[in-house]
Amino acid sequence: MAVVSRPFKPDRAPDRIRRTFGFMPLLTAVTYGLALLAMVVLTQRVIDWGQRWLDDVRYGFPRSAHISGIVTPDDVDGLPTQIITLNMYGQVSILVLPGGDATQVQVLEGPYLVGRDGAYAVALPTLYDVNGNGQADLLVTIRGEAIVYMNDHGTLRLMTPEERAELVGSGRGELPLIE
Numbered sequence: 641m642a643v644v645s646r647p648f649k650p651d652r653a654p655d656r657i658r659r660t661f662g663f664m665p666l667l668t669a670v671t672y673g674l675a676l677l678a679m680v681v682l683t684q685r686v687i688d689w690g691q692r693w694l695d696d697v698r699y700g701f702p703r704s705a706h707i708s709g710i711v712t713p714d715d716v717d718g719l720p721t722q723i724i725t726l727n728m729y730g731q732v733s734i735l736v737l738p739g740g741d742a743t744q745v746q747v748l749e750g751p752y753l754v755g756r757d758g759a760y761a762v763a764l765p766t767l768y769d770v771n772g773n774g775q776a777d778l779l780v781t782i783r784g785e786a787i788v789y790m791n792d793h794g795t796l797r798l799m800t801p802e803e804r805a806e807l808v809g810s811g812r813g814e815l816p817l818i819e
Contacts, residue, residue, distance in 0.1 A: 692760060699762050703727035709767040711776055712738050712794030723765045725750070725780055730758035734765070734780060734789070736796055748789060748796060750780060770799075771807060 699705055704726050711721040719740040726733045732750030753761050761783055767776040770788055778789040778796050788799040799807075 695760065695762060701760075702729060703760065703762045705762060705764050707765045707767060709776055711736070711767070711778075711791060711796070723767075723778060725763035725765050727753065727759065727761060727763050730754070732763045732780070732782065734763075734778070734796075736778075738794060746796065750787065751782070753782065771803070 695703070704724060706722060706724040708720040708722055711723075722735075722737040722740050724735040724737075726735065730753045732753065734748040734750055736746040736748065738744050738746070750763060753759075764781045766779045766781065768779055769775065770777040770779070771790065773791075775791040775793070777791045780787045780789070788804075789796040790799050790803065
C-alpha cells in the first residue's frame with residue numbers, strides 16, 4: 641500500500657460554509673424587524689385596553705358624565721341645573737334637570753356614534769356662553785368635536801346653521817379648548 645500525499649487546502653471548507661449561510665444577516669434583520677413590529681402592536685393593544693379600563697372606572701358603562709350649573713333664571717335662587725350625558729351603546733342622550741327637579745326633565749337627542757368604539761366614547765358636557773348673551777350654553781364634546789346647544793331662556797336646543805354662520809362671522813366663534 642502506497643502512501644500518497646496531497647496538499648491540504650484549509651480555505652475550501654470555510655468558503656462553502658460562507659456561501660451557504662450568506663443570507664443569515666438578512667434573515668436576522670427581518671426577524672428582529674418582525675419582533676419589533678409585534679412588540680409595537682402588543683404595546684398599542686395594552687395601552688388601548690388600559691384607556692378603556694380607565695374610562696370604565698371614571699364613566700362606567702354605558703358611558704355617562706354630568707355637570708351642574710346655572711342654566712335657567714330660576715337656578716339663581718334654588719338648586720343648579722343638572723345635565724347628564726349618556727352614551728347608550730352608541731346613541732348619545734342628554735338629560736337636563738332644571739333646578740335638579742326630575743319631574744321637569746328635558747331629554748335632548750344627541751348623535752348616533754358609528755365605528756368600532758362608538759359605544760365606548762365619552763360625551764363630556766361643558767357650560768359656556770357661546771354667543772355672549774349672558775346665558776350658559778351647553779357644549780357636548782365627543783371624540784374632540786363639540787356639539788352646541790343654545791340656551792333660549794332655560795330651554796336648550798341645537799345651534800342652527802344661521803346662528804353658527806353669524807357666530808363665526810362676528811369673530812366670537814372661538815370655543816374653549818376641551819380635552
